[in-house]
Amino acid sequence: MIRLSIPLRQALARLSLPLMIAAAFGMMLLGKADALLAERLRSHLSDALSPIYAALAEPTAAVRSAVEEVGFLVALREQNATLREENERLRRWHAAALALEAENEMLRRQLNFVPEAAPAFLTARVVADGGGIYARAVLLATGPQHAVRRGQVALDDRGFVGRVTEVGSRSARVLLATDMNSRIPVTLESSRSRAIMSGTNGARPRLAHWPEGVIPAEGERVVTSAEAGAFPAGLPVGTIRLSPQGAPEIELFARLDRLDAVRLFDYGLTGILPPESVARPEPRSRRR
């Protein structure tokens, strides 16, 4: 280090700031006069710094990908909800398409077909599970202005739920398809054979009384049958699943364990009305 006397050093220290400011102005003029100077300096600087940035690029990329990953995870939730909703919609369309296809098939087979009128329906909220005399039944809240009638068919957004068995002035009870007392005439969609779906109080009703020579196949779609005039044909019910013992059961489309609202369709059918749940003793008639 160069040894300087203290006053000289102090003077230099005091002078250095104005000197530097003057130099800065000089630099500014230089930069203005020679526009290429700054560019050249910059390129030299980037040449010198590029190894540093190259070394930095790896961790930066890692951090950035981590941040993107987090953003992706956040978006995933929303995406999932959207997909679920879309899936639901597509499932409905799928059911509609299959029903249309089956109907089309039938129409082709027999011309002179009398089309069914579009059914009227009303939607009612499920207010209570169980109760009543049936093990698997739900109570619906209806108003006095709603024309709910015994024998109406209840469907949720996916498929068949059950039938209205009792009607009060402000409520109606629906016997679910899983109840032991429920017997629903169904059609196996691909083989067109008739069968009866009988409830077991379990989650999957059993299939019974299918014609000889027909083997219900796993995954076959089951729809209601118009037999006996109790149901319209072609309401989506479920798919066949074979139980571990090999007995065909029906996995319902409808989610009976979490019903919140059902649609009651009035097809105007009075073939077989469901039994009264409360067996009131009839006034004894005269013995003949």
Next chain:
Amino acid sequence: MAVPPNRRPQGRPAPASGLLRRVDAFARLAFPGFSTAFLMVLAAAPVALPSPVFAVTLPCVAFWSVFRPAAMMPPIVFLLGLLMDLLTLAPLGSGIIMLLLLQAVALRFRRFLARQSFLAVWLAFCVAAFGGAVLCWALQSLLALRLSPIAPALHAALLSCGLYPIVALVLTRVHEAMLQAENAP
């Protein structure tokens, strides 16, 4: 977070003039300039963010000018300003002048600021940062002979105001460690 002025204890023994001690003293002298330059280079790394070079430089230069002016000498500030101009693609000289004026202001009010609380220093820094940003913008407009938008400069000033507490927190620790090392017998 005000740092007490560097008061040396009375009757301190003269430092041994060993090589290690000289290296140590040089490291302390060089640390502010080098650390600031390093931070600036890091801040100029190409990431998908607005370049925070301006916002990083200002707090460092202001802090060292106030609390350790011996290590943040005008030539160093000049070089830092040149580095900033080169890194931020600003016209040569505008950053240098801004940093030098910032240092002049800091040196002028240094004795007053060193005694104030952290909040007061921060507030003063915010005022200075906005002043510096406006000065930079004015110089750039003047050198380019057309009015450039002022919003980026204000954003940079805001960013540097926000960065100051973090920078000051770290630098205060470093500064205290240096003081301890210097006051050690």
